[in-house]
Amino acid sequence: MADITDIRRPDDMERITTPELAKAFIDEQVALIKEQVGDKKVLLALSGGVDSSVVAAILIKAIGQQLVCVHVNHGLLRKGEPEQVIKVFRDELNANLIYVDATDRFLDKLAGVTDPEQKRKIIGGEFIEVFAEEARKLDGIEFLAQGTIWPDILESDAGIKAHHNAGGLPEDMNFELVEPVRILFKDEVRVVGKELGLPDNMVYRQPFPGPGLGVRCPGAITRDRLEAVRESDAILREEFEKNGLAGKVWQYFTVLPDFKSTGVKDGKRTFDWPCIIRAINTTDVMEVTVEHLSDELIDHLVNRIITEVPGINRVLFDYTPKPPATVEYE
Ligand code: XMP
Numbered sequence: 001m002a003d004i005t006d007i008r009r010p011d012d013m014e015r016i017t018t019p020e021l022a023k024a025f026i027d028e029q030v031a032l033i034k035e036q037v038g039d040k041k042v043l044l045a046l047s048g049g050v051d052s053s054v055v056a057a058i059l060i061k062a063i064g065q066q067l068v069c070v071h072v073n074h075g076l077l078r079k080g081e082p083e084q085v086i087k088v089f090r091d092e093l094n095a096n097l098i099y100v101d102a103t104d105r106f107l108d109k110l111a112g113v114t115d116p117e118q119k120r121k122i123i124g125g126e127f128i129e130v131f132a133e134e135a136r137k138l139d140g141i142e143f144l145a146q147g148t149i150w151p152d153i154l155e156s157d158a159g160i161k162a163h164h165n166a167g168g169l170p171e172d173m174n175f176e177l178v179e180p181v182r183i184l185f186k187d188e189v190r191v192v193g194k195e196l197g198l199p200d201n202m203v204y205r206q207p208f209p210g211p212g213l214g215v216r217c218p219g220a221i222t223r224d225r226l227e228a229v230r231e232s233d234a235i236l237r238e239e240f241e242k243n244g245l246a247g248k249v250w251q252y253f254t255v256l257p258d259f260k261s262t263g264v265k266d267g268k269r270t271f272d273w274p275c276i277i278r279a280i281n282t283t284d285v286m287e288v289t290v291e292h293l294s295d296e297l298i299d300h301l302v303n304r305i306i307t308e309v310p311g312i313n314r315v316l317f318d319y320t321p322k323p324p325a326t327v328e329y330e
Contacts, residue, residue, distance in 0.1 A: 004176075004177045004178070004179055004182070005177075007179075007182055007183065008153075008183065009150050009183035009184075010183075013183065015185070015187075015188065016184065016188040016191050016192065017187075017188075017191060018191070019191075019194075019195050021191070022188075022191045022192045022194070022195035023195055025184075025188075025192055026058060026061065026192060026195060026196065029058050029062070029180040030058065030061050030062040032180075033058070033059060033062035033063060033178060033180060034062050034063065036143075036176075036178060037062070037063055037066065037143055037178065039066065040066065040140070040141075040142045040143060041066050041067075041068060041138070041140050041141045041142065041143070042059060042063065042066060042067050042068070042141070042142075042143040042144070042145050042178055043068050043070065043135055043138070043141045043143065043144050043145065043175065044056055044059065044067060044068070044069050044070070044144070044145040044146075045069075045070055045071075045072065045131050046069040046070065046071045046085060046089065046097070047071070047072075047210075048071065048077075048081050048082075048084060048085040048202070049147070049205070049208065050147075050186070050189055050190060050193060050202065050203060050205060051147030051148075051149055051181060051189055052146075052147040053085075053088075053089075053193065053198055053202050053203075054147070054181055054189050054192055054193040054196065054198065054203075055145050055146070055147045055179075055180055055181055056069055056089060056093075056095065056145075057093065057193065057196040057197075057198055058180045058181075058192075058196065059145055059178070059180070060089075060093050060094075060095050061196070064094075065094075065096045066096075067095065067096060067145070068096050068098065068138060068141065069089060069095050069096065069097045069098065070097075070098045070100065070131055070134045070135075071085045071086070071089075071097060071098070071099050071100070072100050072102055072127060072130050072131060072134075073099070073100065073101045073102060073103060074102055074103065074106045074123060074126070074127060074130075074212065074214075075101075075102070075103030075104070075106050075107050075226070076106065076123070076211065076212030076213045076214040076221075076226070077212055077213070078208065078212070078213065078230065078233055078234070078237075079230050079231065079233065079234035080234070082099065082101075084199075084201075084202070085097075085099075086099055088198065088199060088202065098134055100130060100134060102126070102130045105126065105130065106122075106123065106126055107221065107223060107226075109122050109126055110122055110123070110214065110220075110221050111220070111221075112220050113220055113221075114219045114220045116215065116218075116330035119211065119214055119215070119221070119330070120211050120214075120215075123210070123211045123212075123214055124168075124210070124211075127210075128168050128169060131169070132169055132170055132173060135169070135173060136173075141175065142175065142176060143175055143176050143177070143178050144169070144173075144175035144176070144177055144178070145177075145178040145179070145180070146177060146178070146179050147179075147181060148179045148181070148182050149181055149182065149184055149185065149186060149189060150182065150183050150184055150185055151185065151186065153182065190203050190204060204247060206249075206250065206251045206252065207250075207251055207285075209328060213226060213229050213230060213233070215328050215329065215330050216229050216233075216253060216254065216255045216256065216328070216329065217229055217255075217256055217258070218255065218256075218257055218258055218329045218330050219257075219258035220258070224311055225256045225258070225273065225311070227310075227311075228256050228273060228275070228309050228310065228311045228312055229254055229255065229256040229275075231308065231309045232254040232256070232275045232305050232309050232312065233253055233254045235301070235304050235305055235308060235309070236252060236253065236254055236277060236301065236305075237252075239297065239300065239301055239304070240252055240279075243297060245279075245291070249279050249280070249281060249291045250280055250281045250282050250288075251278075251279070251280050251282075251327060252277075252278065252279035252280070252291070253277075253278055254275050254276060254277055254278070254305075255275070255276040255278060255318075255329050256273050256274075256275055256276075256312075257273065257274060257276065257329075259273070259274075260272055260273055261274060261313070261314060262313075263313030263314065265313070270313045271313075272311050272312055272313035272314075273311055273312055273313070273314075274312070274313070274314040274315065274316050275305050275309070275312045275314070275315050275316070276315075276316045276317070276318050276329075277301065277315065277316070277317050277318065278318040278327070279291040279293065280322070280327060282322075285327065286322075287321070287322060287323070288321055288322035288327060289321050290318075290319045290320070290321055292319070293317075298317065301315065302315040
């Protein structure tokens with residue numbers, strides 16, 4: 001079989017925009033995977049993001065229980081995410097899924113770390129370590145599946161982004177790669193995911209950074225501030241969903257900066273965090289505009305967040321475009 005890194009998107013390939021085209025692509029990939037993998041086992045780090053979820057669903061269709069999915073919860077996921085991965089993949093698709101709750105490990109390593117790049121390094125490094133540990137416990141794995149997509153290949157060709165084959169795993173873990181969505185653009189991955197029956201909130205979900213809520217707690221991450229960012233983010237997502245903004249706005253989230261201000265509640269002085277709301281639109285993420293929310297929605301969000309989330313006594317809105325402000329705070 002040809003080396004996977006030789007597989008390129010044909011210049012004349014039709015853009016996958018319809019269920020029929022998606023189905024034909026899935027059938028083709030299922031046949032190719034069966035041929036490549038035979039009766040061997042494949043390992044996949046399943047984050048619950050669009051790409052790895054679609055890869056998992058295609059592989060389950062092709063080889064069922066021969067696929068071993070590992071979902072690492074680094075404690076920085078959004079509310080309900082690990083539960084959804086378990087429900088969709090283990091309960092509904094009968095996947096062979098290993099769930100690792102590594103929250104304490106990550107948060108202990110991150111304690112007191114304020115530098116954003118250092119935080120990212122710790123999260124990325126620890127992720128590989130946890131994943132490699134799980135892989136070593138398993139016997140007979142010969143393949144590693146990855147959610148590499150066509151823009152990743154183009155960017156690494158252009159030298160913009162290093163494409164990490166095998167996700168930076170230790171050298172002795174020498175797996176052959178399986179990359180069924182390698183030649184697809186993001187919009188095509190979504191059409192394929194929809195055809196595979198994955199839920200809309202997985203297929204059409206907004207971008208979410210690998211370091212997760214960790215970069216939305218600027219400075220040193222603490223468990224209480226992390227909890228406040230998770231809860232406020234859940235309220236924001238629920239309200240965007242209810243108000244028809246979820247599929248319309250590119251990205252929206254909350255940030256909990258590391259300072260407190262005075263407030264008053266039930267006649268008593270409080271000293272709590274502010275919560276910043278950011279909602280943006282873009283096509284390429286290089287330039288970003290702000291989604292202006294209605295007065296009614298702003299009032300409702302403020303009211304829900306200050307009454308429902310412990311530790312927050314103020315809600316601020318970030319109406320800054322990019323440039324000069326990046327999307328994330330660190
Ligand atoms: P910035 O903050 O650079 O964000 O304007 C642009 C887009 O990239 C996402 N982002 C990340 N994604 N790992 C990721 O996987 C990261 O470390 C990271 N930092 C930013 C951000 O959410 C936005 O969509």
